[in-house]
Amino acid sequence: MECISVFDMLKIGIGPSSSHTLGPWRAAERWIKELKDKKRFENIEKITVNLYGSLSLTGKGHATDYAVMLGLTGADPERIPVADIDKVVADIKTSGQLNFNQEKTIPFDFKADIIFNKEFLPFHANGISFSALINGRNYKSTYYSIGGGFVVQEERKVSKANEIIFYCTFPYPISYGEELLKFCNQLNLPVSGVVLENEKSIRDNTTINLELKRIWTTMLECMYTGCHTEGNLPGGLNVRRRAFDMHKNLIGEKHYTNPIEWLNVIRDTEVKFRQILKWVSCFALAVNEVNASLGRVVTAPTNGSAGVIPAVLMYYLVIENHDANFEDIKKFLLVAGEIGSIFKKGATISAAMGGCQAEIGVSSAMAAGALCELMGGTPEQVLVAAEIAMEHHLGLTCDPIGGLVQIPCIERNSMGAIKAINAAELALDTDPKNVKVPLDKVVNTMWETAKDMNTKYKETSEGGLAIGVNMSDC
Numbered sequence: 001m002e003c004i005s006v007f008d009m010l011k012i013g014i015g016p017s018s019s020h021t022l023g024p025w026r027a028a029e030r031w032i033k034e035l036k037d038k039k040r041f042e043n044i045e046k047i048t049v050n051l052y053g054s055l056s057l058t059g060k061g062h063a064t065d066y067a068v069m070l071g072l073t074g075a076d077p078e079r080i081p082v083a084d085i086d087k088v089v090a091d092i093k094t095s096g097q098l099n100f101n102q103e104k105t106i107p108f109d110f111k112a113d114i115i116f117n118k119e120f121l122p123f124h125a126n127g128i129s130f131s132a133l134i135n136g137r138n139y140k141s142t143y144y145s146i147g148g149g150f151v152v153q154e155e156r157k158v159s160k161a162n163e164i165i166f167y168c169t170f171p172y173p174i175s176y177g178e179e180l181l182k183f184c185n186q187l188n189l190p191v192s193g194v195v196l197e198n199e200k201s202i203r204d205n206t207t208i209n210l211e212l213k214r215i216w217t218t219m220l221e222c223m224y225t226g227c228h229t230e231g232n233l234p235g236g237l238n239v240r241r242r243a244f245d246m247h248k249n250l251i252g253e254k255h256y257t258n259p260i261e262w263l264n265v266i267r268d269t270e271v272k273f274r275q276i277l278k279w280v281s282c283f284a285l286a287v288n289e290v291n292a293s294l295g296r297v298v299t300a301p302t303n304g305s306a307g308v309i310p311a312v313l314m315y316y317l318v319i320e321n322h323d324a325n326f327e328d329i330k331k332f333l334l335v336a337g338e339i340g341s342i343f344k345k346g347a348t349i350s351a352a353m354g355g356c357q358a359e360i361g362v363s364s365a366m367a368a369g370a371l372c373e374l375m376g377g378t379p380e381q382v383l384v385a386a387e388i389a390m391e392h393h394l395g396l397t398c399d400p401i402g403g404l405v406q407i408p409c410i411e412r413n414s415m416g417a418i419k420a421i422n423a424a425e426l427a428l429d430t431d432p433k434n435v436k437v438p439l440d441k442v443v444n445t446m447w448e449t450a451k452d453m454n455t456k457y458k459e460t461s462e463g464g465l466a467i468g469v470n471m472s473d474c
Contacts, residue, residue: 006338006341008341010301010337011149014082016063016304018147027143044106046106047130051068055145058461061404072100073102074100128143174338212334216313220260234292250278251265252269254269271318280314280417283310285411287306287413288307292406315421339370340362349362355396357449364389368423385427400459400466
């Protein structure tokens with residue numbers, strides 16, 4: 001059974017894509033470790049990187065080439081100052097040299113040494129191979145970015161692309177919704193309580209709290225940055241940022257100096273009924289505009305869907321419960337992470353494998369279940385909320401215009417957040433005994449739908465809006 005922590009599902013990283021940016025970045029880090037473990041690092045003379053399938057077809061729009069170069073320099077996506085990214089990449093391009101893991105300088109031509117191959121490797125749609133010239137001989141390793149920043153190696157072919165097997169050390173191992181409910185009933189705990197017990201088996205409670213606070217702080221700062229940044233997004237589509245104008249109209253002349261003050265100001269603002277949806281949309285748009293501009297976000301469960309969970313959590317904090325505190329935030333993130341892991345184990349969180357249902361659909365389900373618990377839902381109702389949210393995202397395709405995580409991706413976060421709130425409300429008024437479609441059924445249906453979906457609708461920019469809209473018209 002795959003053992004997935006909440007910190008695996010909610011990772012801090014750089015935009016615009018967890019599978020096409022964070023994944024290749026982490027793959028480069030993994031390759032460096034592999035070279036060092038096998039005592040080959042010191043003798044490297046030259047590096048070549050090959051991108052395959054979806055990584056190649058939408059790699060330029062997702063800044064995959066940037067991510068590869070940054071990963072090879074040894075930069076940490078959680079820590080690197082966002083303002084330094086362009087300079088690091090520019091230095092590599094102009095000098096023709098790469099400071100490999102900040103340890104040795106080697107020649108590197110970004111145009112010739114990062115090769116975009118349209119063919120797909122058999123194991124997964126997101127393949128990346130690193131080749132090193134060592135003492136005149138070529139040494140090659142292949143990795144796969146399987147969504148949400150998760151990276152696996154080629155030798156795991158014996159396992160399904162979406163079912164990489166690890167031995168689980170959790171005391172309450174969970175693959176299905178039914179198992180989660182069994183443990184909730186057995187321990188007389190809410191969903192968040194069961195998840196917390198699993199987390200405490202691998203790290204102490206102080207560390208759990210610190211890391212969850214760091215995740216929430218990153219989410220809050222991301223929303224704050226997006227709401228206070230004006231102008232057009234990079235990439236060539238000239239998409240104007242909308243969160244800035246929406247936020248300005250909503251916040252009025254209020255004064256604050258940091259994200260925490262900002263949160264409290266919004267809490268103290270009288271929000272009219274018609275403004276609730278605008279605020280939620282504003283939060284979601286803000287996150288994904290930051291993501292689209294290579295900013296720092298939390299994969300939830302992916303970068304392309306990073307706006308849904310913070311927007312719904314912010315909704316709870318500023319609309320539903322002004323007395324909410326860190327314990328509420330903690331419960332929300334624990335529940336969201338567990339629901340996301342169920343989808344990852346039973347289906348996929350990779351748009352290159354399952355379309356956008358695997359990103360926005362899963363994030364909406366995660367947020368719906370988490371909100372449902374905070375609003376008093378039983379464990380059964382939490383799963384009902386997640387099921388409702390996903391049920392109405394089934395079949396959602398991934399067809400980004402220009403390979404950029406902008407159109408229709410940014411707006412979809414707003415839609416996913418609104419659906420999550422609606423799903424939670426519906427679940428709270430639902431008797432689980434009357435539910436005809438359990439969560440496990442919709443997870444399985446999502447995976448079957450993913451397998452039936454035409455490849456051109458799986459993050460290749462070869463179908464749908466991606467070819468139906470002329471780039472020059474944008």
